[in-house]
Amino acid sequence: MSQHLLQINNVSKTFALSKGRSLTAVDDVSFAVEKGSICVLLGPSGSGKSTILRMIAGLEAQSSGTIALKGAQIDGPARERGMVFQAYTSFDWMSVGKNVEFGMKINGVPAKERRERAAHFIGLVGLSKFIDTYPSQLSGGMRQRVAIARTLANAPEVLLMDEPFGALDAETRWQMQELMIEVAEASGTTMIIVTHDIEEAIFLADKIVFLSSHPGRIKEEIIPEFKPAKRIRNKEELLECPGYIDIERKIMRMMREEGQH
Ligand SMILES: Nc1ncnc2c1ncn2[C@@H]1O[C@H](COP(=O)(O)OP(=O)(O)OP(=O)(O)O)[C@@H](O)[C@H]1O
Numbered sequence: 001m002s003q004h005l006l007q008i009n010n011v012s013k014t015f016a017l018s019k020g021r022s023l024t025a026v027d028d029v030s031f032a033v034e035k036g037s038i039c040v041l042l043g044p045s046g047s048g049k050s051t052i053l054r055m056i057a058g059l060e061a062q063s064s065g066t067i068a069l070k071g072a073q074i075d076g077p078a079r080e081r082g083m084v085f086q087a088y089t090s091f092d093w094m095s096v097g098k099n100v101e102f103g104m105k106i107n108g109v110p111a112k113e114r115r116e117r118a119a120h121f122i123g124l125v126g127l128s129k130f131i132d133t134y135p136s137q138l139s140g141g142m143r144q145r146v147a148i149a150r151t152l153a154n155a156p157e158v159l160l161m162d163e164p165f166g167a168l169d170a171e172t173r174w175q176m177q178e179l180m181i182e183v184a185e186a187s188g189t190t191m192i193i194v195t196h197d198i199e200e201a202i203f204l205a206d207k208i209v210f211l212s213s214h215p216g217r218i219k220e221e222i223i224p225e226f227k228p229a230k231r232i233r234n235k236e237e238l239l240e241c242p243g244y245i246d247i248e249r250k251i252m253r254m255m256r257e258e259g260q261h
Contacts, residue, residue, distance in 0.1 A: 006032065006033040008066075011026060011030070012064045013062050025046075025216055027215035029052060031218065031221060033158070034207075038184055039190075039191070039192045039206065039208075040192075040201040040204055040207070041194045041195075042205075043211030043216070045213070046213045046216075047216045048211055048215065049194040049216070052194075054162075058077040079154050080158070085147075090147060096131050097119070097122065097132060099146055100149045100150045101114045101118045104117060107154070117153050120153075121153045125148055140168050141176055144167075152187060160191075163194055163196075164193065177200055178234055180193075198255065202247055203235055203238050205222075205224060208222040208223075210254055222247070
């Protein structure tokens, strides 16, 4: 039987604005994420995707409802939930290797183990040749790989990514999407990814949680059932799958409906 790693139950978030006004960004949202799966939060701008991710990360407290990882309530940031942001967050004065070792160093991992783990994850994201290079000498996609390796090296239970490829050009973007499938397969890491890119969502997701806007509510949970049991590793293969176009069309309609509200 599948196991729910993360359980979000009836979560709402209301922000206090100026002059006593308030804004409900997330309204009564419930969903579960299975261990080892990739869950994509998709929806139009303002549907509360980032807010939901930030609450899971423990960076924002929910106004009501519960969020639990392996049954334990989340009440702040922790290593078990690693976050990758859209902006590159590497330390420019440290080499790629030292960047990836940094979190482990803070957490008291011995030097030898740190180096080995850093080398493993740098290899996983395809940057072995750049282990001694400084991030400022790398392209945007490569810097985002460093951020992913650094987060994975802390062995999170769940990897949270907020529009991780939004700042990248189209070609680098699909290469990074393919890389995430490779990483998911090789590491078994559970991932929750925020995007508003429909094709990216369908390619990456084992499950799509589609949100409507103002306030953010779940409109539908979509399982891309047309995909074969084994994850598709390249995008051309996805586009050739019977059923792909149907689901893309369905989601485009949902996006359009939301835009008209
Ligand atoms: N700190 C905050 N204070 C007040 N309002 C906020 C705050 N953070 C988010 N909001 C509001 O909550 C709503 C949801 O924002 P959120 O960033 O979660 O949406 P999103 O779906 O991630 O959007 P996008 O795709 O544009 O990034 C928006 O109306 C936003 O203005």
